[in-house]
Amino acid sequence: MSFLSPLFLAALAGLAIPVLIHLIQREKKRVVVFPSLMFLQRIPYQSIRRRHIHNWLLLCVRLAVLLLIVLAFARPFLERSERVAASSGSREVVVLLDRSYSMGYQDRWAAAQAAAREAIEGLDSSDRASVVLFGTAADVAVRSSGDRGRLLAAVDAARPTASATRYAPAMKVASTILAESGLPRLEAVLISDFQRAGWQGSEALQLPAAATITPVPVGGLPGGAANAAVTGVSLDRSTFSSQERVTLTAVVASFSPEPMTVPVALDVEGRTIQTETVTLPPGERVSVSFAPVTLTGRNTRATISLAPDGLDHDNRLHVAISPLELLRVLVLDRGGRGDASLYLRRALDIGERPRFEATVRPPDAVPEDLLSRAAVVVVNDVEVDAGLAGRLQRFVEQGGGLFVAAGARTSWPGSSGGWLPASLAGPVDRRNAASRLAGVEYGHRLFEVFRGPRSGDFSVARFFGYRAATAAADARVLARFDAGSPALVERSVGRGRVLLWTSSLDLEWNDLPLKPVFLPFVHGAVTHLAAYAVPSAWLTVGQVLDPAAAAPALAAETATVLSPSGVRVPVEDGEVFELAEQGFYEIRDARGGGDVVLVAGNVDTAESDLTPLDPQDIAAAATADPSSARAFAQSAPISPEAQEGSQRFWWYLLCLAVLLLGADTLLSNRLSRAHNG
Amino acid sequence: MDAPRTPFAGARFVDPVVLARIGNLELVARSVVDGFINGLHRAPYFGASVDFAEHRGYVPGDDIRRIDWRVFARTDRFYVKEYEADSNSNFSVLLDMSASMNFGSRGITKFEYARILAGCLTHLVHRQRDRVGLVAFDTGIVEHVPPSAKHMEVVLHVLDRLKPTKAGSLREPLRRLAEHFGRRGVVVIISDLYDDPDVVAEAIAPLRFRGNDVIVFHVLDPAEVEFTFADASSFEDAESGVQIPVVPDALRAEYRSLVQAHIDALTRRFSETRVDYMFLDTSKPIDFALFGYLTTRARMLRTRQ
Numbered sequence: 016m017s018f019l020s021p022l023f024l025a026a027l028a029g030l031a032i033p034v035l036i037h038l039i040q041r042e043k044k045r046v047v048v049f050p051s052l053m054f055l056q057r058i059p060y061q062s063i064r065r066r067h068i069h070n071w072l073l074l075c076v077r078l079a080v081l082l083l084i085v086l087a088f089a090r091p092f093l094e095r096s097e098r099v100a101a102s103s104g105s106r107e108v109v110v111l112l113d114r115s116y117s118m119g120y121q122d123r124w125a126a127a128q129a130a131a132r133e134a135i136e137g138l139d140s141s142d143r144a145s146v147v148l149f150g151t152a153a154d155v156a157v158r159s160s161g162d163r164g165r166l167l168a169a170v171d172a173a174r175p176t177a178s179a180t181r182y183a184p185a186m187k188v189a190s191t192i193l194a195e196s197g198l199p200r201l202e203a204v205l206i207s208d209f210q211r212a213g214w215q216g217s218e219a220l221q222l223p224a225a226a227t228i229t230p231v232p233v234g235g236l237p238g239g240a241a242n243a244a245v246t247g248v249s250l251d252r253s254t255f256s257s258q259e260r261v262t263l264t265a266v267v268a269s270f271s272p273e274p275m276t277v278p279v280a281l282d283v284e285g286r287t288i289q290t291e292t293v294t295l296p297p298g299e300r301v302s303v304s305f306a307p308v309t310l311t312g313r314n315t316r317a318t319i320s321l322a323p324d325g326l327d328h329d330n331r332l333h334v335a336i337s338p339l340e341l342l343r344v345l346v347l348d349r350g351g352r353g354d355a356s357l358y359l360r361r362a363l364d365i366g367e368r369p370r371f372e373a374t375v376r377p378p379d380a381v382p383e384d385l386l387s388r389a390a391v392v393v394v395n396d397v398e399v400d401a402g403l404a405g406r407l408q409r410f411v412e413q414g415g416g417l418f419v420a421a422g423a424r425t426s427w428p429g430s431s432g433g434w435l436p437a438s439l440a441g442p443v444d445r446r447n448a449a450s451r452l453a454g455v456e457y458g459h460r461l462f463e464v465f466r467g468p469r470s471g472d473f474s475v476a477r478f479f480g481y482r483a484a485t486a487a488a489d490a491r492v493l494a495r496f497d498a499g500s501p502a503l504v505e506r507s508v509g510r511g512r513v514l515l516w517t518s519s520l521d522l523e524w525n526d527l528p529l530k531p532v533f534l535p536f537v538h539g540a541v542t543h544l545a546a547y548a549v550p551s552a553w554l555t556v557g558q559v560l561d562p563a564a565a566a567p568a569l570a571a572e573t574a575t576v577l578s579p580s581g582v583r584v585p586v587e588d589g590e591v592f593e594l595a596e597q598g599f600y601e602i603r604d605a606r607g608g609g610d611v612v613l614v615a616g617n618v619d620t621a622e623s624d625l626t627p628l629d630p631q632d633i634a635a636a637a638t639a640d641p642s643s644a645r646a647f648a649q650s651a652p653i654s655p656e657a658q659e660g661s662q663r664f665w666w667y668l669l670c671l672a673v674l675l676l677g678a679d680t681l682l683s684n685r686l687s688r689a690h691n692g
Numbered sequence: 693m694d695a696p697r698t699p700f701a702g703a704r705f706v707d708p709v710v711l712a713r714i715g716n717l718e719l720v721a722r723s724v725v726d727g728f729i730n731g732l733h734r735a736p737y738f739g740a741s742v743d744f745a746e747h748r749g750y751v752p753g754d755d756i757r758r759i760d761w762r763v764f765a766r767t768d769r770f771y772v773k774e775y776e777a778d779s780n781s782n783f784s785v786l787l788d789m790s791a792s793m794n795f796g797s798r799g800i801t802k803f804e805y806a807r808i809l810a811g812c813l814t815h816l817v818h819r820q821r822d823r824v825g826l827v828a829f830d831t832g833i834v835e836h837v838p839p840s841a842k843h844m845e846v847v848l849h850v851l852d853r854l855k856p857t858k859a860g861s862l863r864e865p866l867r868r869l870a871e872h873f874g875r876r877g878v879v880v881i882i883s884d885l886y887d888d889p890d891v892v893a894e895a896i897a898p899l900r901f902r903g904n905d906v907i908v909f910h911v912l913d914p915a916e917v918e919f920t921f922a923d924a925s926s927f928e929d930a931e932s933g934v935q936i937p938v939v940p941d942a943l944r945a946e947y948r949s950l951v952q953a954h955i956d957a958l959t960r961r962f963s964e965t966r967v968d969y970m971f972l973d974t975s976k977p978i979d980f981a982l983f984g985y986l987t988t989r990a991r992m993l994r995t996r997q
Contacts (some may be wrong), residue, residue: 046927047928048930049927049930050802050916051929053887055943056936058946058947
C-alpha cells in the first residue's frame with residue numbers, strides 16, 4: 016500500500032483537534048467565580064490538566080472520521096505484483112545537456128559535464144541512454160545506446176556554443192526518443208543552469224505520460240551572478256563632404272545586483288578607436304555614443320566590446336557596416352512637351368533611406384547597361400514599342416521592378432502586353448465630375464505607411480481622367496476609382512513585380528502630385544518594386560541567413576560562406592544557412608571572384624540575464640502531475656482501468672467517513688438530550 | 693434579668709440564610725442578641741456580668757453619691773461601690789469587605805454573614821455600655837466609625853450600606869489601624885483570611901501589641917471548605933480575575949487538605965500570638981459565633997483576675 020499524495024498525511028496532526036476540543040472546550044464554556052485561587056494554584060498544573068474524557072465513543076468516532084478523510088486525500092493505492100516486477104525493469108534515459116553560452120559562466124560547464132557523466136555511469140547494463148545537446152535548437156549526439164563509452168565521449172566532446180537556451184526543442188526531442196522506446200521505465204535528466212529566459216510559459220514541454228524528469232541545476236546562486244552585456248547598437252548615418260559617416264550608439268546592460276564600472280571600447284577593422292567608461296546601476300541599461308566613423312568602403316567591421324567578465328560571449332557585439340546603397344530608378348519619359356516627370360523626379364530626390372538616383376531617358380534611347388543597373392523602371396506615359404516591351408519583360412523576369420503610369424499616350428504592343436497586370440482600354444474623361452480614389456488596400460506593403468489613422472488621405476486627390484483597365488486574373492487590384500475601375504494593379508512576373516497606375520504622374524489628369532500623400536506613395540511604390548529592405552547591421556546566432564538575399568550582387572549560383580572559425584560552407588542557390596557562431600561571416604562567390612558580403616553574427620543577449628527559474632516548474636510542466644509521474648516512474652505503463660481500480664480506495668474511505676459523520680450526529684444529539692434532560 | 697420580648701425570640705437559632713433576608717440589621721441584631729442573652733440565664737458563663745465588682749473604702753475626693761449607704765448603716769464606715777461597668781472598653785469590629793467576601797453558595801454570602809455577625813456583636817456589646825466602633829477595609833480603610841457609646845446606630849447604618857467590590861489585603865489597613873487604636877479595647881476582625889498564615893499573623897500582631905484583646909472570626913463558605921463543585925469549569929479569581937481550568941473531582945481531596953492546613957496554621961499562629969481565633973462557616977447559626985465571643989471574653993476576664 017502506498018499513497019499518491021503522501022503530503023496529505025501531514026494532516027493527521029489534525030487528529031489532535033477533537034482531543035483538544037474534548038479536553039479544553041468543554042470546560043471553557045462554564046466560568047465559576049471563586050473567592051480565591053490561592054489553594055487551587057498551589058496544586059500542580061499537570062494534575063489540573065489531567066482530565067476525564069466524558070465520551071470516549073464520540074471522541075473515537077470523530078477521530079475515525081478525520082483519519083478516513085486524511086487517508087482518502089492521500090490517495091492510497093495498491094501496487095500489484097506485475098508492477099512490482101516492472102519497477103525493476105530497464106530504463107530509457109535521455110540526458111539533456113544545456114550547451115548555451117551561459118553555461119560558460121564560471122565553472123558551470125564542468126559541473127554540467129560531471130552531472131551528465133554521473134547520470135550515464137549510473138546506468139545498468141540493460142539500460143539505454145541518449146545524449147541530447149541543446150541551445151536554441153537540440154541535437155541528438157547519441158541516440159538510445161547502451162554503449163557507455165560512446166555516451167561519455169559525446170559528453171566529453173560537447174562544448175558550450177554561442178546559442179541561447181530554449182527548453183522546448185530539447186524536451187520535444189526527449190519526448191520523441193522516450194515515446195519510441197520499448198523499455199518500461201522512461202527518464203529524462205535535464206542538466207542546465209535553468210535560465211528564466213529559456214522558457215516562455217506558453218511553450219509545451221510535455222513528456223510521455225509514464226516518463227519522469229530529473230532536473231539537475233548547475234551553477235551558483237542567481238543573486239551573486241555579476242554580468243554585463245552589450246545588448247544592441249544603433250547606427251546614425253549622416254553625410255559629410257560627400258562621405259558617409261556613422262555614429263554608433265551602444266546599449267550596455269547590467270545583470271548584476273551591484274553597480275558596475277566597465278570600459279566600453281569601439282574597434283573598427285581591428286583597431287581600437289575609442290574607449291568610454293560607464294557606470295552601470297544594478298539591472299539597468301546605459302547608452303554609450305561614440306564619435307562618428309567615416310565609412311571608406313563596404314564591409315567595415317566594427318566591434319563594441321566590454322572588459323572580460325564571467326560570461327564572455329555577450330561582452331562583444333559585432334557590426335558589419337556598409338554605405339547605404341543607391342536605389343537606381345530609370346524613368347522613361349517622352350520628353351519634349353512639358354516635363355511629365357517633374358514631380359516624380361522631385362519626389363525621388365528627397366529620399367534618404369534609401370537614397371534614390373533617378374535617370375530620365377526617352378523610350379527609344381535606353382542603353383542596356385543603364386537598364387541592367389536599374390532596380391526599378393518607371394514607364395511614364397510613353398508609347399512602348401515591341402523591342403522595348405521585350406527588354407522590359409526580361410528585366411522584370413530577372414527581378415526588376417516596373418512601374419507603368421498609363422496616361423493618354425500610353426500604348427503597349429498588343430502581342431507583348433499579356434504579362435502586364437491589366438489590359439488598358441480608352442481614356443475616361445471625368446473633367447466635369449472629378450473621380451476619387453476608393454477601395455485602397457491599406458493592408459498592402461505599399462500603403463502600409465497610410466494604414467494608421469490620420470496618416471494620409473488619398474480621397475483628397477481629384478482625378479479628371481484615367482484609363483479604363485481590366486485586371487488580369489492573377490493580378491491584384493490595390494486601389495480603385497470610385498466608379499470601380501482599377502487605379503493601381505500589381506502582378507508578379509518572374510522574379511520581379513509590375514505596378515500599373517492607370518492615371519498620369521503629373522498634373523495632366525489629376526492633382527495627386529500636389530497632395531501630401533504623393534511623396535510617400537512614390538517612395539513606397541519604388542521600394543516595394545525594388546524589394547528594398549533596410550539592411551540589418553547584424554544577425555543573431557540561431558537566425559537563418561539567406562545568401563541570395565544578403566548578397567544579391569553575387570552572380571554565382573553557388574555561394575560559399577566562411578564562418579568566423581574559418582570553416583567554408585558551400586550554399587547552393589535557394590539554400591539557407593543557420594548562424595551558429597559569433598563573429599563575422601563572409602559570403603563569397605564559390606569561384607573565388609566577385610564581391611564579398613560581410614554579415615555579423617552576435618549572441619542572443621536574452622541569455623545574458625542569468626536569473627534562473629525554479630527547476631521544479633520545468634518538471635511540473637513536463638509531467639502533468641509531478642507526484643503521479645514520480646509514482647508511475649516506478650512502474651510500467653498499465654491500462655487506465657487497472658490504474659483506476661488500484662487507486663479507488665479513496666472513494667470507499669470517503670463514503671465510510673460520511674457514514675461515520677452521520678453516526679456522530681446521531682450520537683451527539685442523543686448525548687446532548689441526555690445531558691440536558 | 694428580664695429581657696424585652698421580641699417577635700424573634702428564637703432568632704439566634706435561625707438559619708443565617710433566613711436572617712439575611714431581613715433587611716433591617718438592627719432588628720436582626722436585637723432579635724438574635726436578646727434571644728441569645730435570654731438563653732444564657734442557664735449558662736455557666738454568666739459570671740462575666742459587668743455590674744457590681746467590689747466595695748472599697750471612701751477616700752476624700754470620691755463622689756459622695758457613690759457611697760453605699762446601706763453598708764454605712766451596718767458598719768458605720770464609708771464604702772464606695774465599684775462596678776465593672778465603670779471600666780467601659782472600646783469595642784471595634786474590623787470588617788473585611790474585599791471582593792472575595794462576596795461569595796456564597798447557599799443563599800448567603802460571607803459578607804452578609806459577617807455583617808449580621810458584626811451587627812449582633814455590636815448590639816451585644818452596646819448593651820454592656822461599651823463603646824462601639826466599626827472599621828471596614830479592603831486594601832485600605834473604607835469606612836471608619838470611631839468607638840463611642842452613641843455610635844450604635846451609626847455602626848448599624850454603615851454596616852447596612854457596605855458593598856464589597858474591590859480586592860483586599862490585611863497588612864496595610866491593619867498597620868494603619870494599629871497606629872490609630874490608642875486606647876486599649878476589644879478588636880474583632882471578621883475576614884476570610886485569604887493570605888499566607890504568617891502574613892495574616894504578622895498583620896494582626898501590631899494590634900495585639902497595643903494591648904488590645906483581638907478576636908478573629910475566620911468566615912468561609914461551606915463550598916470553600918468542602919469544595920463540592922462537580923463539573924469541570926474555569927475558576928475565576930473574584931479579586932484578580934485570573935482564570936484556571938479546574939476539574940474538581942481530580943483535586944478535591946488535595947484542596948481540602950490545603951484548606952485544613954491553612955486553618956491549622958492560622959490556629960497555631962494565633963495561639964502563639966495570643967490572639968483568639970474562631971473559624972466559622974456560613975451555615976452555622978449566628979449564636980454559635982456569639983457564644984464563641986462570650987467564651988473568649990470570660991476567659992479574658994478570668995485571666996485578668
